[in-house]
Amino acid sequence: MQNVFDAKDAQNYIDRINNLTSETQRKWGKMSVDQMLSHCNVSYELVYEPEKHKKPGGIAKFILKKFVKPKVISDKSYPKNSPTGPQFVIKECKNFDEEKKRLIGFIQKTQQLGFEAFEGKESASFGILKSHEWNNMFAKHLNHHLEQFGV
Template sequence: MKSIFEENAYHEIKSRIDNLNENSQANWGKMNVGQMTWHCQGPFNIMLQKENYGLKPNWLAKVFFKKALYNDKPWRKGLPTAKFLKAKEDKAFNGEISTLKTLIDEAFAEKAKTEWEPHPAFGYFTAQQWGQLQYKHLDHHLRQFGV
C-alpha cells in the first residue's frame, strides 16, 4: 500500500487532486466535490491533532475495522460515512480544496516523524499505518470522482 509520506505517492495524490474542479461529478455516493474535499480533511485533522471530533476509544472498531483502514485492499464503493465526517450542507469547493491541500502538505512535512499520538477511536497507528490510511482514504475518494 502506498503512503502519503512517500514522495511519489504524495505527488501522485496532489496531481490527481489538481484534476478536480467545482464541476467534478461523483461516480457513486451522495457527496458533491465540495463536500468530498471537506470530508477528506477529517482524517488529516485527527492525525495532525487539530480536531478529535469527540471520538472515544472503540474496541469494536479496533478489532474489526482498524486493519481495513490501511491494508492493500481498496475500499468498496458506497461504504457508509462516519457521522462526524458527513457534510450536512454544500461546501465551497475552492476553499475546501485549498484547505485539503494545505493539510496534505502539513502531513507530508511530518514524514520523518516516527511516533504519532493515538487515533481517538482506533488507538495507536505506526507512522507507516498513518501514511497508508491517508493515502487509501484519498485514493478512494479520488476514484469516486474519476481522478
C-alpha cells in the same frame, strides 16, 4: 499503495486534486465534490485539529479498534459505497476552493512531517498506529475518493 510521506507520491495526490473542479461529477455515491473534499479533510482534522471532533467513548473505541481498524489500515481498497463514520458525514454544501486548499495543505504537512513523525502516533479512534498504518489509512482514503470523482 502510494506513500503519503514520499514527496513524489504526495505531489501525485495534489495533482489529482488540482484536476478537480467545482463542477466535477461523482461516479458513485452521494457526495458532491465539495463535500468529498471536506470529508477527506476530516481524516487530517482528527490528527491536526482534534478539538473539532468528539473523541469516541470507551465502548465506541473498543468497537472501532476491534472491527473498523483492520479494514481502515489494511492494504485492501475500500469498496464503492462503503459505510462511513458519523463525523465523516458531510451534509451541507462547502466552499470548494477552501476545502481543496485545506486538503492540499494537510497532504503537504503530512509529507513534510514524514514517516518518523507518525511512527507510534496515537489515533483517537484506533490507538497507537505504525507509520505504514497511517500511510495506508490516508492513502487509500484519498485514492478511493479521487477515483470516485474520476481523477
